[in-house]
Amino acid sequence: MPLPSQPLRKLGFLTIGLFDEQDPRRGHESTLDIIELGERLGFDSAWLRHRHLQFGISSPVAVLAAATQRTERIELGTAVTPLGWENPLRLAEDLATVDVLSGGRLNPGVSVGQPIHYERVKNALYPDTADVEDFSHRRVERLLGALAGEPVSDFEGTEGIEVYSRRVQPHSPGLRGRTWYGAGSLASARWAGERRMNLLLSSVVKSEGRDEGFAEIQRSLVTAFRAAHPDGERARVSQGLVVIPTDGATPEQRARYEAYAAARLPRTATPQGPAGLLFAPDLVGTSDEIAARLYDHAAFREVDEAVFALPFTFGHEDYAQILTDIATKLGPALGWS
Known part of the structure; x- marks a missing residue:
């Protein structure tokens, strides 16, 4: 999106879906209510963290299977599912089932790598194969093949009264083309482009020894992805920064939002941890102020889709206010309708 005159084409939101351990149903129902609100407000997509x-x-x-039965139009995605915890064939069955239930609205976002705290969970997760599991991109390739309808069995036909297929059932045509990869490094962005995936950008990138700053590093991921993708400049990229518009917020909400962003700001100054992760600042302010900051963001100017992330620790009423402001104030300020 190089110029403000070029409108944002698709607008979505991402939520973590927090819940109280003593009352998990309430939190999950709240997430479903937020997705329904998103559809009423006209959002193009709703995404869940994992x-x-x-x-x-x-x-x-x-x-999201439950959400398919409460919505009719809004697209539904995962951002992202860490495949280190998943069997790609079984996950393909689940994704295809939900896509069929949704009428073709599912957008699976995935990533790879060893599960977090692997040493502490590996004996429960992979008790017999923990030391030989492959957490590379090969895991994504297995999932993509299964979603595309490639054979996962060497048998097809009837055995007694049971009928078997070589490919994952149900098969949902088009689902493979709606898969996204959450990339934070140049190598991952190129790899996703070569596999004709879509690219999900978040508020985190790997600095990889570079000092250009978050926005320029993220823009380089977009460039590398599209250079590797057969569709070139038409390849889909969605950016997911944390934005908190305050147009409709109460003074108490506004103060709490500003305190939240201020507490997280120090982590954006320098690369964090052994991986050298760089975090983008949370954007808090009026929709016009946020829009101006986004147009100054080098990576945002390269995309025409956004999936804005809701903050982790706020309540249902806060999310409703933020989503309403994004849909009625910030989106229009970015040319979206």
Whole structure:
């Protein structure tokens, strides 16, 4: 999006789906209510984060299955499912099932790598194969093949009264083309482009020894992805920064939002941890102020799709206010309708 005169084409939101350990149903119902609100407000897509052994949604595919029955138009995605926790064939069955239920609205976003805290969970997750599991991009390739309808069995036909297929059932045509990769490095962005995936950008990138700053590093990922993708400049890229418009916020909400962003700001100054992760600042302010900051963002100027992330720790009413402001104020300020 090089110029403000070029409108944002698609607008979505991302939520973690927090819940209270003593009352998990309430949190999950709140997430479903937020997705329904998003559809009423006209959002193009709603996305769920994926959390394991935390108090956020551990099974977004199951929650999105429920969402398919409460919505009719809004696209539904995962951002992202860490495949280190998944069997690609079984996940393909679940994704295809939900896509069929949704009428072709599912957008699976995935990533690879060893599960977090692997040494502490590997004996429960992979008790017999923990030391030989392959957490490379090969795991994504297996999933893509299964979603595309490639054979996963060497048998097809009737055995007794049972009928068997060589490919994952149900097969949902088009789902393979709606898969996304969450990339934070140049190598991953290129790899996703070569595999004709779509690219999900978040508020985190790997600095990889570079000092250009978050926005320029993220823009280089977009460039590398599109250079590798057969569709070139038409290849889909979506950016997911944390934005918190305050147009409709109460003074108490506004103060709490500003305090939240201020507490997280120090981590954006320098690369964090052994991986050298760079975090983008959260954007808090009026929709006009946020729009101006986005147009100054080098990576945002390269995309025409956005999936804005809701903050982790706010309540249902906060999310409703933020989503309403994004749909009615910020989106239009970015040319979206």
